[in-house]
Amino acid sequence: MVFSKLWLNYKKLDDTRKRILISCEHSLKESAAFEELQTAMKAMLPEAIVLWKSEVFDDDSYLIVLGIHPELDREEYTIAASLNITEICGGSEAGLLYGVFEFLKRTALAGGFIGFNAQAKPSQPLRMLDHWDNADGSIERGYSGKSFFFKDGELLVNERTVMYARLMASVGINGVVINNVNVRGSAKRLLTKDYADSLEELGELFGRYGIKLFICPDFAAPISVGGLDSADPLDERVINWWKECCASLFSRIPNLGGFLVKADSEGQPGPFAYGRDHADGANMLARAVAPFGGLVIWRCFVYNCAQDWRDLKTDRARSGYDNFMPLDGRFDDNVILQVKNGPMDFQVREPVHPLFGAMKHTKLMAEFQLAQEYTGQQKHVCWLVPMIKDILGFHTKHDMQDDRVSRTVCGVAAVANTGDDFCWTGSELAAANLYGYGRLLFNEDTDLDELAEEWAQLTFGDDEQVISAVSEILKGSHKAYEDYTVPLGLGWMCKPNHHYGPDPWGYEFDRWGTYNRADRNGIGVDRSPAGTGYSAQYAPEWAEVYGDIDRCPDDLLLFFHRVPYTHKLRGGKTVIQHIYDAHFEGYEQAEHFAALWASLKGRVDERTFKNVSERFEEQLNCAKEWRDIINTFFHRLSGIDDKQGRKIYN
The missing domain is CATH 3.30.379.10 (Chitobiase/beta-hexosaminidase domain 2-like)
Known part of the structure; x- marks a missing residue:
């Protein structure tokens, strides 16, 4: 191995x-x-x-x-x-x-x-990684090979899982979810005796390294593995089934931390089928695990995925707040609501989720995605740690002693970017996200420049040229990716389903609520009070800022407002000129990063050099596509030329 x-x-x-x-x-x-x-x-x-x-x-x-x-x-x-x-x-x-x-x-x-x-001591009490691994060995949104937890329905405990536990403990991770929130196939049987011995062994290994083991159950397990005809959370038969199931599980697996649940979202079963709400479903499970000190982490990623693109008022961004805010105070003490960092789906730029700070009587944790589903799929370098730090440090402006997101939550989770590739993360440079994420949660005051250099030195050795080049690449990578992909908080514009590469209207007429509303007159989604009203979900101070086209931050302008292409940003550029400039500059930065890496030939081992070089070749090809397709798309719609006269394809 x-x-x-x-x-x-x-x-x-x-x-x-x-x-x-x-x-x-x-x-x-x-x-x-x-x-x-x-x-x-x-x-x-x-x-x-x-x-x-x-x-x-x-x-x-x-x-x-x-x-x-x-x-x-x-x-x-x-x-x-x-x-x-x-x-x-x-x-x-x-x-x-x-x-x-x-x-x-x-x-x-x-x-x-x-x-x-x-x-x-840690800044965050609960510091988790969520693996979207399936029991057959595949990984949903995985870009680093196959699962090292599962193979052909078998749960693996071997020298690689020992190394994984060491790596996670070294950066302070203390909770790991081993299977996909979309529970499929034999993973539904993780609750049964079929997996009891291997779960116990893995739990003991994790416990040795200070890590709690979590699993994702099928909410409909009373039907799928229990033989009942219902999963109604208020049905006494269902309640008793879960109590017996959890008593058996926790007696066999003392280091089991509890469950992570995705319910009533994207086709997953949940309490809505029985006329119940999220609190009914979460509390039923919470009471089953409570005698054993277990937690139920309930994902807030729920929305109506049958939206009509003609409907200008229904807004996917509103769904988390609209679904959960009315339930504030109804969840048991051992329920934690897991809220994505933004209201959509791990885009390169989104506003901070409005639930943070708003739910004052409910435990929350923040969810990020290290797996680069929308940020280059580990073929593009994109260091996400600065973004995570910014979001955790965001002041929600709610009435509390410390209104930062990091103080409104009792933990943080991230979708893991690992797999069974030699280097664990597909790209050698993507491991910087895994390392930096854990280090940041342990010490939220970590200096990011030092963190980049620290990871580079521990990974590649003491060569100052290598440390300097790798650090420069990491620190500029997120902005470069944002520049050559999607402008000003707009999001999406990627190819449907697999989410890699540009497709400006790929989702525009689909059911997922991910629209950009671009036409010849302008671009952006009106989420002001006059539009979908999403901006009003924030604390009053932010609601006023986001709802006002003249005060809204430029980098989120198109998320909150529909504007003409000639609308001027704070720096004096028009929206259309910013789009052109950003895409050309982002591509140039990617070229610069590739050249920096090429200069390290002979200074890093050949396997590593080849791994990253191949990915930079792909990054440059894809970044060029993003640059040319997005610029051409907006030029054809707007009819406005680039002031610098650069090549745009007509």
């Missing part, structure tokens, strides 16, 4: 010590923290021996003391490091493990043992 170790590929240090001494209580000798230290030290100091509680300590020794301090929070750690001795303490084995990974990271970046003091 061959796979990359990514940022945990420990390299030799510039140190000549002969002994590494690890001192800890006997109970910690079997911990993941102890094992990780052993593994790392053997790679970093290959000529040294690693000992437990040796009596010998001299100039050729380095001592690492591990301990549990109950006065610390469970996931908190402290580190007191010097040139000869380091003490790492955690509030639990999970906190200790996080401390060990922080010590190893700083040691690796410095190239040797250094003195420092650190104390940290």
Whole structure:
């Protein structure tokens, strides 16, 4: 089984010590923290021996003391490091493990043992990855090979899942959903004894690394695997079936965290079929898992996917707020509503979802997508971490002590971008999203420039030219992608179904509510109070800004307003000239990134160089298509020439 170790590929240090001494209580000798230290030290100091509680300590020794301090929070750690001795303490084995990974990271970046003091605990309590893996081994919206959790209906636990747990723990992930929210095939039987043994084994592995195991159940499981004729959440037979199911599951899998549920959306079963609402469905499941400390995470991605394009008032963007806001306060304490970062579907630019800060009596968590469904599918480099940080730091303007999104939620989840490819994420550079996402949730104050350089160094080594080039590519990649694809918050304009490549009217007359309303007179969707009224779902201060065409931020203008092509943006450009300029400039940036990578030939290993080079070739081809098709589309509609006279195809 061959796979990359990514940022945990420990390299030799510039140190000549002969002994590494690890001192800890006997109970910690079997911990993941102890094992990780052993593994790392053997790679970093290959000529040294690693000992437990040796009596010998001299100039050729380095001592690492591990301990549990109950006065610390469970996931908190402290580190007191010097040139000869380091003490790492955690509030639990999970906190200790996080401390060990922080010590190893700083040691690796410095190239040797250094003195420092650190104390940290996570910014977010629940830091999750959601895998859209199917039991047959396929991955919905997967761009990195097949599943490493499932193959032909079998749940796998092997050396790759161990490496996965190490990688996730190293960046602070503490919850993983292993199967697709669209529950299909034999995944419906994850609730049954068919998978009990393998789920127990995987749960034990995850627990060792401080990770809770979650699964997505079929809401209609009482019918699909239980033999009942109903899944009505208020039917006593259904209620009792779920109680018995959960009692059996949690008794076999002590590290089971609970369920992630997609209901009544895009064809998935749910409580609406029985005249019930989301609170009825979520609370029924929550009461079944509550005796075992379980959570029910209920997705808010629900909308009517049978919209008529002729209807100018119905608005998919409104659906999350309209469906869930009236239910505020009706959900049980162990229900968390999982809200997408924006109201549509993981577009490169959307406004922050209006539910954040609005639901004051309901627990929420934010959902992002590391799988690059709409941002280049891991063929284009697009570092999403700055966008995630911006959204978590967004001030909702609701009446609360701290109105940032990060303070209105009790956790964050992201759709994973992993698969069984050698490098885990399809593109070697896409792993920066996985690493940065976890690091950001653990410390929301993380400096993004430092984070990009840190990932590049841990992944590619100490070559300054490599670190500089990779960091520059990452930091400029999101803006470049946005520039050469979809302008000013408009969204979509991609090919239907697979969502890769340009198709300006691909969804324009379809049922999905993803319209741009472009014609010869103008472009954009009127979501002001005079239009669909979506802008009024925000706190009054933002509602006034978004609803006013003269105050709306330029980068969201076409999301909220329909404007003529000659409408002037704040910088003085017209909308049409901005579209032309952005698409030419975005493509030029992509060319620049490809040239930067090409300059690293011989400085990174050949497999990695080829992997990224091939993807840059595809990125340039696709970016050129985006540039030319979008510019030509708008030129033909508007009849307005590019002021700079660049080539537009007519």
